[in-house]
Amino acid sequence: MADQETIIIGGGHNGLICAIVLARAGQRVTVLEAGSNLGGMAAEREFHPGFRSALAQTLYAMPHSLIRELDLTAHGLDLANEPLPIKPLSIAGTPQSITASSLAGAEDDDTAAYPKYVAMLAKFAAALAPFWERTMPRVGATGMSDLMTFGKLGLKLRLLGKQDMLEFFRVATLPMRDLLDEYFSDDQLKAALCWDALVGSQLAPRSPNQAVLTLLNRMAGKDAGQHVVPKGGMPGLVRALENAAVKAGVTIRTDCTVASVRIEGDENGQRCIGVELQSGELLLSDRVVSSADPQTTFLNLVGARHLEIEFTNRIRRLRNKGYVARVHLALSGLPAFKGLDSPEGRLIIAPTMDSIEFAWDAAKYGELPEAPVMEVLIPSLQEPNLAPQGQHVLAANVMYVPHDLKSGWAPEHRAALLNTVLSELTRYAPGIQDLVLGSELLTPQDLAAQYRTTNGHWHHCEPAIDQLLMMRPTYEAGQYATPISGLYLCGAGCHPAGDVSGNPGRNAAREILA
Amino acid sequence: MTNRTDILRNDITDPFAGERLKVSYFHDREKVLNLRDAWSSWNGFKFADYYYDVDYEYFCIRNTCGTYDICPMQKYLVEGEDALPMLNRMVTRDLNKLRDNRVTYVAWCTDSGRLIDDGTVFRLGDNRYLLTCGSPCLAWLRKSAFGFANVEVTDATEDWAALSLQGPTSFAVLQRMGLDGVAALKPFDIGHFPFLGGTLMVSRTGFTGDLGYELWIDPELALQFWDALYAAGADFGIQPYGESATNMARLEAGFIMPYMEFNEALKTVNFEYDQTPFELDLGWLVDFKKPHFNGRAALLEQKRNGPKVLLTKLNIEGNKPAEESILYSDENCSCEIGYVTSAMWSPAVKANIALAMIDTAALKGEIWAEIYYQRELRHHHKVARCTIQSKPFWSPDRARLTPPGLV
Numbered sequence: 001m002a003d004q005e006t007i008i009i010g011g012g013h014n015g016l017i018c019a020i021v022l023a024r025a026g027q028r029v030t031v032l033e034a035g036s037n038l039g040g041m042a043a044e045r046e047f048h049p050g051f052r053s054a055l056a057q058t059l060y061a062m063p064h065s066l067i068r069e070l071d072l073t074a075h076g077l078d079l080a081n082e083p084l085p086i087k088p089l090s091i092a093g094t095p096q097s098i099t100a101s102s103l104a105g106a107e108d109d110d111t112a113a114y115p116k117y118v119a120m121l122a123k124f125a126a127a128l129a130p131f132w133e134r135t136m137p138r139v140g141a142t143g144m145s146d147l148m149t150f151g152k153l154g155l156k157l158r159l160l161g162k163q164d165m166l167e168f169f170r171v172a173t174l175p176m177r178d179l180l181d182e183y184f185s186d187d188q189l190k191a192a193l194c195w196d197a198l199v200g201s202q203l204a205p206r207s208p209n210q211a212v213l214t215l216l217n218r219m220a221g222k223d224a225g226q227h228v229v230p231k232g233g234m235p236g237l238v239r240a241l242e243n244a245a246v247k248a249g250v251t252i253r254t255d256c257t258v259a260s261v262r263i264e265g266d267e268n269g270q271r272c273i274g275v276e277l278q279s280g281e282l283l284l285s286d287r288v289v290s291s292a293d294p295q296t297t298f299l300n301l302v303g304a305r306h307l308e309i310e311f312t313n314r315i316r317r318l319r320n321k322g323y324v325a326r327v328h329l330a331l332s333g334l335p336a337f338k339g340l341d342s343p344e345g346r347l348i349i350a351p352t353m354d355s356i357e358f359a360w361d362a363a364k365y366g367e368l369p370e371a372p373v374m375e376v377l378i379p380s381l382q383e384p385n386l387a388p389q390g391q392h393v394l395a396a397n398v399m400y401v402p403h404d405l406k407s408g409w410a411p412e413h414r415a416a417l418l419n420t421v422l423s424e425l426t427r428y429a430p431g432i433q434d435l436v437l438g439s440e441l442l443t444p445q446d447l448a449a450q451y452r453t454t455n456g457h458w459h460h461c462e463p464a465i466d467q468l469l470m471m472r473p474t475y476e477a478g479q480y481a482t483p484i485s486g487l488y489l490c491g492a493g494c495h496p497a498g499d500v501s502g503n504p505g506r507n508a509a510r511e512i513l514a
Numbered sequence: 515m516t517n518r519t520d521i522l523r524n525d526i527t528d529p530f531a532g533e534r535l536k537v538s539y540f541h542d543r544e545k546v547l548n549l550r551d552a553w554s555s556w557n558g559f560k561f562a563d564y565y566y567d568v569d570y571e572y573f574c575i576r577n578t579c580g581t582y583d584i585c586p587m588q589k590y591l592v593e594g595e596d597a598l599p600m601l602n603r604m605v606t607r608d609l610n611k612l613r614d615n616r617v618t619y620v621a622w623c624t625d626s627g628r629l630i631d632d633g634t635v636f637r638l639g640d641n642r643y644l645l646t647c648g649s650p651c652l653a654w655l656r657k658s659a660f661g662f663a664n665v666e667v668t669d670a671t672e673d674w675a676a677l678s679l680q681g682p683t684s685f686a687v688l689q690r691m692g693l694d695g696v697a698a699l700k701p702f703d704i705g706h707f708p709f710l711g712g713t714l715m716v717s718r719t720g721f722t723g724d725l726g727y728e729l730w731i732d733p734e735l736a737l738q739f740w741d742a743l744y745a746a747g748a749d750f751g752i753q754p755y756g757e758s759a760t761n762m763a764r765l766e767a768g769f770i771m772p773y774m775e776f777n778e779a780l781k782t783v784n785f786e787y788d789q790t791p792f793e794l795d796l797g798w799l800v801d802f803k804k805p806h807f808n809g810r811a812a813l814l815e816q817k818r819n820g821p822k823v824l825l826t827k828l829n830i831e832g833n834k835p836a837e838e839s840i841l842y843s844d845e846n847c848s849c850e851i852g853y854v855t856s857a858m859w860s861p862a863v864k865a866n867i868a869l870a871m872i873d874t875a876a877l878k879g880e881i882w883a884e885i886y887y888q889r890e891l892r893h894h895h896k897v898a899r900c901t902i903q904s905k906p907f908w909s910p911d912r913a914r915l916t917p918p919g920l921v
Contacts, residue, residue: 265805269814304661305603308625309808313657476625483811 010291012040017505023248034257039238048330048438058227061501077240083226088192125219132496136470177205200458204360205353229382272486291491293460322444322456325401330438366406403444459498535560538585539675539736559586562756571755578751579681596662627812628779675736680726683750685918690746697917723767766908851876
C-alpha cells in the first residue's frame with residue numbers, strides 16, 4: 001500500500017484531510033483543486049472591495065481526535081476564540097442567549113428544562129459519536145470489522161441503559177417541533193433551538209426523518225456543537241491543513257480542473273487509472289479519491305457508461321437540492337440590533353417554529369418565502385481583518401431559498417430576495433441600510449457554480465435516513481470505495497455527511513489503508 | 515393501431531373503449547381463420563392461443579410451415595452515435611461484433627446479474643438498432659440510456675406489421691413470392707426486398723429451432739402482404755399458429771420462456787426467485803471479454819463459484835408429460851433436487867422431454883420425476899427415471915443450411 005500514487009480531486013477540507021492521512025502512511029499524494037484557493041466552501045473570497053467572507057465561517061463538528069491526529073494546532077490552528085452563543089432576535093421581547101451550558105433571558109420553566117434537554121441530547125450524541133468516525137458496515141457482509149461496527153453500535157446504545165435506549169429510538173426520528181414542544185414553551189426559544197437541526201437541509205420543524213440525528217452529529221464534535229471562529233477565520237483552518245499536508249509530502253496543485261476520471265477496461269474488467277485535466281494533461285495514479293459530490297463524480301467525471309444501470313439511477317435520483325442562500329453585506333460600521341448590547345454570536349431571525357415552517361412551505365413549491373428566516377453572523381467581530389478598519393462583514397444564511405425557483409432566477413427575482421432580506425434585517429437593526437456599502441446574494445444555484453457542487457447543497461446530498469450511514473450516498477458506494485476499482489469518495493456526500501467535520505476525509509483514508 | 519379494436523372501431527360511445535384489447539394489423543385475416551375463437555392476449559393485443567387445433571398447427575411448423583403473429587412483440591429502435599455503447603453496456607453479449615444486417619440473441623440483467631429479459635438485437639445500420647423482446651422494456655431502456663448524450667430510444671412496436679414464418683417449407687414460400695436473394699440469407703441475416711412499392715424486411719430468425727424467417731412490413735401493406743404470402747404458401751401447407759404450438763416448438767428447441775423457465779427480475783417479488791443467465795444455461799451469452807456490462811461483477815462471481823441451480827434438458831422414461839413435477843435424487847422421492855419448468859411428449863423426436871431447474875450438485879446423480887397424470891378423471895402418479903440431454907431436443911440441419919432446401 002505504501003509508495004502508491006494517489007490523486008485527490010478537490011482541495012476542500014475533506015480532500016486535504018484524506019491527503020494528509022494517506023501521505024503520512026507513505027503514499028505519494030497529489031491534491032488537484034480547480035479553484036485558485038484551497039478550502040472549498042471554507043475558502044475565503046472577496047465579495048466587495050476590501051471585504052472577504054467564506055461560506056463556512058465557523059468550526060463546530062470536527063472531532064477532537066481528528067485535530068489531535070493531524071496535529072492541526074502545531075500547524076497553526078488556533079481555536080482560542082470563545083464559542084458563539086445563539087441569540088434569537090426579537091423586536092420587543094427580552095434578549096435571550098443560548099450556550100451549551102446556559103440559557104439566559106428565558107422564562108423560569110424553560111430555563112429549568114434547558115439543562116435536562118441538553119443532557120438528553122449530549123448523552124445520545126456521545127453514544128453515536130464513534131459512528132461518525134467509522135466506515136459503516138456493508139449490509140449482508142459477514143467480515144469481522146463490519147460485524148464489530150454493528151455490534152459496537154448496538155452495545156453503545158444498550159449501554160445507555162434500557163430506558164435511555166428506548167427513549168433514543170423514540171426521539172431519533174421525531175420532528176424537531178415535537179421534541180421541543182415536550183421541553184419548552186417559549187416560541188422564539190424553540191425556533192432558535194431547532195435551527196441547528198435544520199439548517200442546510202430540506203427539513204422544517206414539522207418534518208420527521210433526520211433533524212434530531214443531524215443535531216446529534218453536529219454535537220459530536222469539539223465544543224458540543226457550539227460554533228467557534230478559528231483565529232484567522234476558516235482560512236486559519238485551511239492554512240493549518242495545507243501546512244500539515246505539505247509537511248506530510250502532499251503535492252498540491254491549484255487552478256487545476258479535472259475533466260474526467262480515466263477508466264481503463266479489458267477482459268479483467270474496469271479500473272480507474274488516473275484523471276484527465278481540462279488542460280488535456282493526463283495524470284496516472286494507482287488510485288483516485290474524489291471529494292466532489294457524488295453526482296459530479298459519477299455522472300460527470302466517470303460517466304454512466306462505466307457504471308451499473310440501477311446504481312446510476314440511484315445516483316441520478318439523489319436528493320441534493322440546496323435550500324440555503326447566502327447574503328453578504330459590506331457594512332461601514334457595526335449595526336445595532338434591538339435589545340442586544342453586542343451583535344456577537346449567531347443571531348437567529350425566526351420568531352416562531354411556524355415562521356420557519358411557512359418559509360419552507362413556500363420554498364418546497366419553488367417560491368420565495370414572504371418572510372425568510374435566517375442566521376446572521378458578523379465574523380469581522382472575531383476577525384477584524386475581514387473588513388477594512390472599523391468596518392464589518394455581515395453574513396446571513398437565508399432559508400429556505402429553492403435551487404429551482406419556479407419563476408427562474410431572473411435579476412428581478414434576485415433583487416427581490418435581497419430586498420426582502422434587507423428589510424427583514426432592518427426590522428431588527430434599524431438603520432442598517434445606511435451602513436451598507438455593498439452586498440452579494442448567493443442563491444443555491446450560485447453556490448453550485450461557485451463551489452462546483454451539484455445543485456448547491458451544503459452537504460452535497462441531503463443528509464436524511466434514505467441517504468445516511470451505509471446508504472450514503474447510496475448502497476454500493478457507502479463505504480468510500482465505489483463500484484470502480486481504484487476510485488474512492490471522500491467528500492460530504494459520504495458518511496457521515498457535510499459540515500466541516502473532516503470525518504468523511506479521514507474515514508475514507510482509513511478505509512483505503514485498511 | 516392503438517385505436518383499432520375488433521369491434522366498435524369507430525364507436526366512441528363504447529363504455530369499455532379503453533379496456534378492449536387492441537388487434538394486430540393482420541387481424542382481419544386471422545379472425546377468419548380462427549375457427550375456434552381461441553383468443554387470449556399478449557401485451558394488450560388480442561392474440562390467438564390457437565386457430566383450429568394445437569397439434570395440427572404444431573405439425574405444420576415441423577412439416578410444412580406456419581405464421582405466428584409478432585405484432586404484439588415489443589420493438590424498440592435505438593438510434594444515434596451512442597446507440598452501440600448504450601446497448602453494449604445493457605446486454606451481456608458483445609455487440610461490437612454485430613455487423614450490419616445481422617441479428618443476435620441477447621440477454622440483459624439487473625446490477626446483481628438477474629435476468630430481466632432476453633430478446634434479439636437487429637443491426638439495421640450504423641447507429642441504428644432494433645431491439646425486440648416479449649415484454650415492455652421502455653422504462654429499463656430509458657434508465658439504460660441515461661448518461662449517453664446521443665441516443666434515442668423509440669417504442670416502435672406499432673411501426674411494423676410482423677409475422678414469423680417457420681417450418682421446412684418457409685423458404686420455398688418466400689421463393690415462390692419472388693424474393694430474389696432470400697436464398698442467400700444465412701441464419702441471423704437480414705435482407706430487404708421490394709414489396710408493392712414498400713420494403714419487406716426479412717430476417718432469418720425465429721423461436722422454433724427450425725428453418726424460418728421473420729417478416730417485417732409497413733403496417734399499411736399488412737393485409738396485402740398477408741394475401742401475397744398465403745397465396746404463395748397455398749401449395750406449401752401454410753397455416754397460422756398460436757401461442758400453444760409456439761410453446762411446443764420452442765421447448766423442443768430448448769428455448770426459454772418467461773414465466774416458465776424464468777421470472778423477469780424487475781417483476782419478481784421474492785428474493786432471488788428470478789434467475790441468472792448461468793442458471794438458465796445461457797452462460798454463452800455472457801462475454802466477460804467486455805470490460806463492462808450491467809451485472810458483470812455479480813455474474814463473474816457466480817461464474818467463479820458456479821451456479822447453484824442449472825436449467826437442464828431431460829429425457830424422461832415413459833410417455834406421461836412431467837408437467838410441474840418435482841424432481842428427486844432417488845426413486846423413493848426422499849430428497850428433492852429440483853422441479854420441471856416445461857414438459858411435453860415431443861411428437862417430432864418421439865420422446866418425453868422436459869426443461870428442469872436442478873441443484874447443480876445433484877446433476878451427477880440419479881434424477882427421478884414424480885409425475886401426476888389423469889386417465890378419464892382418475893388420478894395416478896408415477897416416478898420416472900430422467901436422463902440429462904446436452905443437445906437441443908430438436909435441431910435439424912435444415913435450420914442452418916444456406917441456401918435452404920426447397921424440402
